[in-house]
Amino acid sequence: MNQADVSKLVSQLRIKVNPRLRRFSNPNGPAGRLDKLRKTVTGLIKHERIELNYPRADEARMYAERLISDAIRYGDCHRTTMEMADFWIIEKQLIHKLFKVLVPRFQDCNTSYTRLYKVPSPYPIIYKREDCYRKAVLELRGNPYPSLLPDKQYNKNIIHNILLEEAKKEYRMQKYAEVVANTEEKGKCQTDSPDEKLETSSDISSKPESNKDEHTT
Amino acid sequence: MIYKRFLVLLKNTNYSRVTKRNITFTEESERQSNLFRLEKVRQKESVGRIEKIEVQYAGPPNETTLIMNKNISTPYDCAKHLGEMLVNRSAVALVNGETLWHMHRPLVDSCKLELLHYKMAQPSLVNKAFWRTCSFLLGAVAVNSFKDQVKVCLHSFPSPNVRSGSFVYDVQLSLKDWKPEKNELKTLSIEFIKFCQQNHQIECLEVSEDYAQLIFKNNPHKSKQIPDIAANNNGKVPLFKAGLHVDISRGPMITNTNHLGRITVTNVIKLETDIPGDPIYRFQGVALPHSIILNHFAYGLIEERARKLNTGRIPAINQDLSIDYGSFVKPQVVV
Structure with a gap:
């Protein structure tokens, strides 16, 4: 069968894409859901680091990644990409930022363009559903803020x-002293039985090495 | 006026009778801390007309110039203007890039100010101040933890050396041949932790030789050391106070006892000295700042090493104390 290679039609994202999208129940239906996510994506591009609820952060991340990867892949002369940018970015001056700042920044990037951190929930923590009410921080890589x-x-x-x-130094010195004491003892025995000479020499070479390994672990 | 108040205090507590009785050590510490407090108030009131100084702060979050009060404002006050993070983490201040300054010591002139903390690229000066404070607090713990029938008399502690693996305080105890059991050491450690958890600010003060003699009149070792210390420090004796405990030290020390995180009193060893009277014991311990988190295995290695006798200066009768009790702050070059 002649099937198109999917990765050539759509750029492959470097994050986990959920098999089923979150619905975010909204009086305006699916359009209301997209409105919410547009606000988040615009906020992310504007502020580069935002703190919000985990489900919405996870959801918006996928759209932001897709938008940036399309912008890198097709550039600002591609009509469909421009329409997508126009749709996802509410404050229109940020479209310039997308193509002139973010595209050069992420051109040679071989990881995801965004990072998502789980952060502590505000007290009191309500364990209603798994990641509902959990907080997250979503940020663009290479942002100017100090690391989290x-x-x-x-x-x-x-x-x-x-x-x-x-x-560590003291432990080593102690072990060396022990080795020296051992060899001296064996040296005394050696005068009685010269056959043990070989054993002692191998002992010296092996012991200090093993000490090093023990201590560094 | 303060002097009068001081006389009243002396009258009320009636020290002449107290000395005939055997004073317990909490009473003694209370007396010392009262004297310390009075002198501090007197010095503050003697400042008189308030003058302004310019303090140029360099460091995060940004460089600023603060207008502060001469002889009243401390680096700690400057930190309070700059943010909570600096208030909590700063251990000592560096004035004009060369003099280490205690965080609660009033600034005397316009200067450049830096606030040092434990996780800097070059924290050797901070480590030293931390180690010195640990020694000082160990003295406080030794004074407070024994039962009344044991006579405790602090002697001194050697110059702080982090590389030696433990901080030290040499104390005279009226115990013949005491070898502490594990439980006793554990109790001492717990006392130390409890003392530090009370969040005492560590205050500092420079007093005249006579006043220092008055404060330490019940401690024969300290009274012997005081003339020597004063001679090396323009006739002044630098004192530090945490809670009720007052001690002499060259300083500087860290800001507060809550900077100490993990603490262990590791060993108490009897020393061979020529000091007459009861034997001298060396109290040893290790501690880490609150901001440094270390796993228990690695900390165990440090603890194990700190059980061995620290080879720092051992007290003797005729000793040059200028090593640790010299001038209040000496410029130290960071390599």
């Missing part, structure tokens, strides 16, 4: 790293 994730860079000067480093 803790800084996990290693800094050897922070107090606990100094203490651990010194503890």
